[in-house]
Amino acid sequence: MSVNAWIVVGDQPTVGNLVTVARTLGGQVAAVVAGPRPVAETVAAGGVDRVVWCRAPDDVPAEASASAVADVVAADPPRVVLAGRNPGERVLLGAVAARLRAAVLTGARSVSLDGSDVTVVNAVFGDIADETVSVSGPVALLLDGGAVPAATGSGVPIEEVAVTPLGMKVVETRMAGFDEVDLHAAHRVIGVGRGLKAREDLAMIGELAHAINAEIACSRPVAEGLNWMGKDRYIGSSGARISPQLYFAVGISGQLQHMVGVTGAETIVAINSDPNAAVFGQTDYGLVGDLYQLVPAITAALK
Amino acid sequence: MDFELTDEQQLIREAGREFAETEIAPIAAELIPKLSDLNLMGMPYPEKAGGAGADYVSYVIAIEEISRACASTGIIVSAHTSLATWPVYKFGTEAQHDRYLADMASGRRLGAFALTEPAAGTDAGAGTATAVRSGGEYVLNGTKMFITNAPYAEVYIVFAKTDPAQGTRGMSAFIVEKDTPGFSVGEAEHKLGIRGSSTPPIYFADCHIPADALLGGEGDGFRVAMQTLDGGRIGVSAQALGIAQAALDASVAYAKERVQFGKPIATLQAIQWMIADMATQVDAARLLVYRAASCVDNGRPYSTEGAMAKLFASETATRVADRAIQIHGGYGYTESYPVERNYRDAKITELYEGTSEAQRMVISRSYLR
Amino acid sequence: MRIVIAYKWTCDPEEATVRPDGTVDWSRAKPGISTYDPVATELARRLAEEAGAELIGVTVGAKGVGAPLASKAALGRGLDRVVIVEDDSLAEAGRSELAAVLAGVIRHIGEVDLVITGDSSVDVAAKMVPTVLAGELGWPAVAEVTAVTGQAGKLRVERAIPGGVQVLEITGPAVLAASADAAVPRVPGMKELLAAAKKPVELLDLAALTVPAPGAVMTVTSRSRPDRKARKGQLLDTADPAAAAAELVAALRGAGVL
Numbered sequence: 001m002s003v004n005a006w007i008v009v010g011d012q013p014t015v016g017n018l019v020t021v022a023r024t025l026g027g028q029v030a031a032v033v034a035g036p037r038p039v040a041e042t043v044a045a046g047g048v049d050r051v052v053w054c055r056a057p058d059d060v061p062a063e064a065s066a067s068a069v070a071d072v073v074a075a076d077p078p079r080v081v082l083a084g085r086n087p088g089e090r091v092l093l094g095a096v097a098a099r100l101r102a103a104v105l106t107g108a109r110s111v112s113l114d115g116s117d118v119t120v121v122n123a124v125f126g127d128i129a130d131e132t133v134s135v136s137g138p139v140a141l142l143l144d145g146g147a148v149p150a151a152t153g154s155g156v157p158i159e160e161v162a163v164t165p166l167g168m169k170v171v172e173t174r175m176a177g178f179d180e181v182d183l184h185a186a187h188r189v190i191g192v193g194r195g196l197k198a199r200e201d202l203a204m205i206g207e208l209a210h211a212i213n214a215e216i217a218c219s220r221p222v223a224e225g226l227n228w229m230g231k232d233r234y235i236g237s238s239g240a241r242i243s244p245q246l247y248f249a250v251g252i253s254g255q256l257q258h259m260v261g262v263t264g265a266e267t268i269v270a271i272n273s274d275p276n277a278a279v280f281g282q283t284d285y286g287l288v289g290d291l292y293q294l295v296p297a298i299t300a301a302l303k
Numbered sequence: 304m305d306f307e308l309t310d311e312q313q314l315i316r317e318a319g320r321e322f323a324e325t326e327i328a329p330i331a332a333e334l335i336p337k338l339s340d341l342n343l344m345g346m347p348y349p350e351k352a353g354g355a356g357a358d359y360v361s362y363v364i365a366i367e368e369i370s371r372a373c374a375s376t377g378i379i380v381s382a383h384t385s386l387a388t389w390p391v392y393k394f395g396t397e398a399q400h401d402r403y404l405a406d407m408a409s410g411r412r413l414g415a416f417a418l419t420e421p422a423a424g425t426d427a428g429a430g431t432a433t434a435v436r437s438g439g440e441y442v443l444n445g446t447k448m449f450i451t452n453a454p455y456a457e458v459y460i461v462f463a464k465t466d467p468a469q470g471t472r473g474m475s476a477f478i479v480e481k482d483t484p485g486f487s488v489g490e491a492e493h494k495l496g497i498r499g500s501s502t503p504p505i506y507f508a509d510c511h512i513p514a515d516a517l518l519g520g521e522g523d524g525f526r527v528a529m530q531t532l533d534g535g536r537i538g539v540s541a542q543a544l545g546i547a548q549a550a551l552d553a554s555v556a557y558a559k560e561r562v563q564f565g566k567p568i569a570t571l572q573a574i575q576w577m578i579a580d581m582a583t584q585v586d587a588a589r590l591l592v593y594r595a596a597s598c599v600d601n602g603r604p605y606s607t608e609g610a611m612a613k614l615f616a617s618e619t620a621t622r623v624a625d626r627a628i629q630i631h632g633g634y635g636y637t638e639s640y641p642v643e644r645n646y647r648d649a650k651i652t653e654l655y656e657g658t659s660e661a662q663r664m665v666i667s668r669s670y671l672r
Numbered sequence: 673m674r675i676v677i678a679y680k681w682t683c684d685p686e687e688a689t690v691r692p693d694g695t696v697d698w699s700r701a702k703p704g705i706s707t708y709d710p711v712a713t714e715l716a717r718r719l720a721e722e723a724g725a726e727l728i729g730v731t732v733g734a735k736g737v738g739a740p741l742a743s744k745a746a747l748g749r750g751l752d753r754v755v756i757v758e759d760d761s762l763a764e765a766g767r768s769e770l771a772a773v774l775a776g777v778i779r780h781i782g783e784v785d786l787v788i789t790g791d792s793s794v795d796v797a798a799k800m801v802p803t804v805l806a807g808e809l810g811w812p813a814v815a816e817v818t819a820v821t822g823q824a825g826k827l828r829v830e831r832a833i834p835g836g837v838q839v840l841e842i843t844g845p846a847v848l849a850a851s852a853d854a855a856v857p858r859v860p861g862m863k864e865l866l867a868a869a870k871k872p873v874e875l876l877d878l879a880a881l882t883v884p885a886p887g888a889v890m891t892v893t894s895r896s897r898p899d900r901k902a903r904k905g906q907l908l909d910t911a912d913p914a915a916a917a918a919e920l921v922a923a924l925r926g927a928g929v930l
Contacts, residue, residue: 061840063814070807085799087815087831087849094803094813097768101887104767106798123898125685125795129696130896137888140768142800166812167843171828175836212930220852231816231832237797246929256686257707257797267929268903269920273639276556284903285920289639289910297917302930310741314748314865317704322859342862355862365862562907 003030003050004113005080006073008096010062010088011035013042017146018082023047025080025113032072034065034092034163044156046149051156056163062088064165066095072161074099079118079138080111084145093140102138111141126237126256127263144184144241178230181215188214188246191235191262195251195272195291199228205250208295211302214248219258235261251291254279271295306590308364315361319343319368323376331375331499332455335413338380343369344410345384347599348392352400353408359599363541363592370545371552374648375499377545381538382451383407386656387414390460390476390531394519399478403458415456416535417447417505418528425661427462428471428525432507434463439514441465441477443485443507449655450505454488457481459505462528465521474524477516485510496647533606535656536613537599540592543616543652547585550620550627550645554578557631557640568630577630581623588616607669614662617652624649673725673824675716676787677751678774678805680706681731681742682795694895703736705745708790710857712850713749715820716788717858723823728781729754732773734763738875747868748860754871755781759878767800769886774801775808776881785824785845791816791852799849806847814840815849 004027007018022029030050033040040053052072054065073081073096081102083093097104107123109130118135183189190209202216209216217233235242236258243264250271252258259282262268270283271291280286287294326337338344346362348354362384370377388407391399406412423430432445443463459479466473479486489504519527555578558569568574595612598605624646628635635642653659683701690696720727729751731737738758746754755777762773778784792799799815806813818837819830827842832851910916924930
C-alpha cells in the first residue's frame with residue numbers, strides 16, 4: 001500500500017497533532033525520523049503505520065539528514081507531508097518539498113482530502129485573512145506538532161537507513177540555564193515586552209504570575225542581548241501561538257507579529273504607558289499607565 | 304513642478320526615522336558619535352571635505368525626522384552643521400580647511416556658533432566682545448550667551464569687534480578652540496524646552512588666539528554671521544517642522560482612541576476641524592521648508608525663502624503643539640504624554656537664530672526695498 | 673567569499689485591511705524591505721568585515737521588486753550589487769516556486785559560498801523559503817542562526833536551540849536563516865544611501881533561468897475574513913493605580929476569569 005501521508009520528525013517526538021491530522025486524511029501514514037533512535041521508537045509506538053529511521057553519526061544535527069529524508073519520502077511519494085514548527089523540522093520539510101516539487105502551506109486551520117484534491121483552509125498574512133486552497137499534487141504542511149503521541153497497543157517495526165550526512169557537525173553546545181516551559185498548556189500567561197526596562201524587573205512580574213498561577217512569556221526581544229528568557233517563551237508569529245484563558249500583555253505595544261500568537265486567548269488585559277499603543281485595540285481590559293505601579297498594585301489587590 | 308521626493312530623499316527620511324526610533328537617548332550629547340558614524344553631522348558638505356555629499360533637501364529631511372523624536376538632538380545637528388561648519392567651509396582659508404573642515408564635516412569635532420551676548424540678541428551689531436590685535440595674536444574679551452553645543456564643542460566660531468568704532472563693520476569672526484587659556488564655559492542654562500541641548504554662556508578673559516584664527520577678513524564678521532544665519536534658519540525651520548509633525552501625529556492617534564460620549568473624539572467636528580487646520584499648516588510649513596532647501600540646492604538666493612520658512616514653521620510648531628494639548632485635554636498637560644514636551648520645545652524655534660521679528664525684518668526688506 | 677543575501681520587497685500586513693469578502697486591501701500599504709532582512713544583512717556584513725566577502729543581494733517577485741527605490745534600499749545597507757528577477761507570473765507564486773527561482777538565480781551567479789535570509793518575510797511569515805531553497809540547491813540549511821563566523825568552506829554557525837545555543841561547523845556552501853533577534857541592524861549611513869544609486873543592478877529574465885516546473889498546482893477557491901473574537905475594549909481609569917487594580921481584579925473575578 002502506498003503512503004498517503006508522511007510525517008517528518010527531527011529531534012523531538014512531539015508529533016501527536018500531526019498523527020491525528022494524517023489519520024483523518026485516511027490511507028497509510030508513515031513517519032521518517034532524523035533524530036536519536038529513542039525518538040523513532042516513540043513515534044513507532046504512536047499510531048503510525050510505518051517508521052523509517054535515518055541513522056546518522058552522533059555528532060551531526062538532524063538537518064544533516066535532510067537529503068536522506070527527502071530520498072526516503074521520494075521513494076514513496078505521498079499526497080501530504082507534515083512537519084512541526086521547529087527549526088530542524090522546517091529544514092527537513094524544505095528538503096522534502098524541494099524534492100517532490102510540493103506546494104508548501106504553513107497556516108493550515110484545517111486539511112481534508114476530497115477525491116484527488118487536498119483542500120486546506122490556510123490563514124494568511126499574519127492571520128488577517130483565510131484562504132481555502134485546493135491543491136492537485138503533493139502538499140507540504142507546517143503545523144503545530146502537538147504533544148508526544150500516546151503509545152498505542154502495537155508499535156510498528158523501525159526500518160533503519162544509514163545516512164551519508166551533509167557536511168555539518170555539532171562542535172559545541174552552550175545551555176543558558178533557562179528552565180523549559182510549555183506555554184500551550186498554561187491557562188494563564190503574562191507576556192512582557194520592551195516596556196520592561198531591566199531583567200531584574202522580571203521579579204515583579206514573577207510575583208504577579210505567582211499570585212494568579214500564570215506562566216511568564218514575552219514578545220520578540222528585538223534588542224540584541226535582551227536574552228531574558230528561553231526561546232520557548234516567545235509568543236508571536238515566529239514563536240508560540242497560545243489560547244489561554246487569561247493573557248496579560250505588560251509593556252507590549254501590540255504589533256501584529258506578537259498579537260497573532262494570542263488572538264485565541266479568552267480574556268486579554270493590557271498594561272502600557274503609551275495610550276496610542278496598538279494593543280489597546282485588541283484587549284478586553286486596558287490600563288494606560290506605568291506598569292511599575294500597576295503590576296504591583298494588581299498583585300496586592302489579589303491578596 | 305515636481306513635489307515628490309527622490310528615492311534618496313525617501314531613504315534618507317527612513318534612515319533618519321530608524322535612527323530616531325532606535326537611538327534617541329536621554330542624553331542627546333551622547334549620541335554625537337553615532338550621528339557622526341552615520342554622517343548625519345555634516346550631511347551637505349562634499350565627501351572630499353568629509354561630509355556625506357547630500358543635497359540640502361535630504362539634510363533638512365534628516366533634521367526633521369530627528370527632531371520629530373527629539374528636538375534637542377535636532378538642534379545639536381543643525382547648529383553644528385549649519386552654524387559652525389558652514390562658515391569654516393565658506394570663508395575658511397586653505398589652512399583652516401586643512402585644520403578643521405574634515406573633522407567638522409564628519410562630526411568628529413563638534414562645533415558651536417557664538418554671536419549672541421547678554422545685551423546683543425536681535426541687535427547683534429551691538430555686541431561688545433572685543434578682539435584686539437597684539438603682535439601675531441588677537442586678545443579676546445567678552446561674554447557670549449546661549450551657546451548651543453558648549454561645552455561639548457571643540458571648535459567655536461566667535462564674533463568680536465576688532466574695531467568697535469565701526470559698529471557692525473568693525474566685527475570680525477574667529478575660530479577658537481576649546482581649552483584655549485582665557486576661554487571658559489559657564490553654568491548650564493535652565494530652559495523651558497530643548498533641555499537636552501546644552502546652551503551655557505561662554506567667557507573670554509584675555510584669551511590669546513593666533514592671528515590666523517581670523518575667519519574671513521577683519522570687518523567681515525557681521526556679514527559672515529548674517530550669511531551663516533541665513534542657512535541656519537533653514538535647519539531650525541526643519542526642527543520646527545519635526546516638532547509640529549510629532550504633535551500632529553500624537554493628536555491624530557489620541558483622537559482615534561479617546562472615547563467620550565460613547566465615541567472616539569475623532570468623530571466630533573470640533574476635533575476634526577482642529578486636525579484639518581493643524582495638518583494643513585504643517586503641510587504648508589513643509590512646503591516652505593523644502594522650498595528653501597531646494598533654493599540652496601539650485602544655487603538660488605535663499606535668504607528671504609529661509610526667513611519665510613523659519614517664520615512660518617516656528618509659529619506653526621507652537622500653534623500645532625498648543626492645539627495638540629487642547630485635543631489631549633487634561634492628559635496633554637501631564638508628562639505621560641509627549642505633547643507637553645512638543646509645546647515646551649516648540650517655543651524656542653520662534654526665538655533663536657533670529658526671532659520671528661527678525662525674520663519679518665528680512666522678509667519685509669526684500670519686498671519694500 | 674561570495675555571500676548572497678536573499679531579501680524581499682513587500683508590504684507589512686499591519687497596514688493592510690481585510691474586506692468583508694475576505695480579500696486583502698493593500699492600497700494603503702507602502703512596500704519596503706521585509707522587516708527581518710536587515711538582520712540577515714547585518715550578520716552577512718559582520719562576516720564580510722571579518723573574512724572579506726562580496727555581498728550580493730538577490731530578490732525575486734512580481735513587477736516592482738526591482739524598482740530603483742527597492743534596489744537602493746537594499747544596496748544602501750552595504751550590499752555590493754543586486755541581482756533581481758521581476759516577473760508578474762510570480763505575483764501569486766507559492767513558497768516552493770519562489771525558492772526554485774531563487775535557486776536558479778544563485779546557480780546563475782555561481783560560486784556562492786553562503787546564502788543568508790531573514791527569519792521569515794513580514795507578510796507571509798512562512799519560514800520555509802530558505803529551507804526549500806536549500807533543498808533545491810542540495811545544500812545544508814540551518815534556521816534560527818544567531819551568528820556566523822569563519823570563511824568559505826569552513827563556516828562556524830551559532831544557532832538557538834531550546835534552552836541555549838549550539839555551534840555547528842559547516843563545510844561547503846550553506847543556506848542560513850537568521851533568527852529575528854540575532855542582531856540589531858546598523859542604521860544605514862548617509863554616504864551609503866547616496867552611493868547606492870551607483871552600484872550595479874542586474875535584472876534577469878525569468879525565462880532564461882532553468883527553473884523546474886512545480887509538482888503541484890494551488891488554486892484559491894474562496895476567501896474569508898476570520899471571525900476575530902470581539903474584545904470588550906474597556907479602558908480602566910488609572911489615575912489611582914490601587915483603585916485601577918481593584919477594579920480590574922473585580923472585573924476579572926466577576927467574569928469568572930480569576
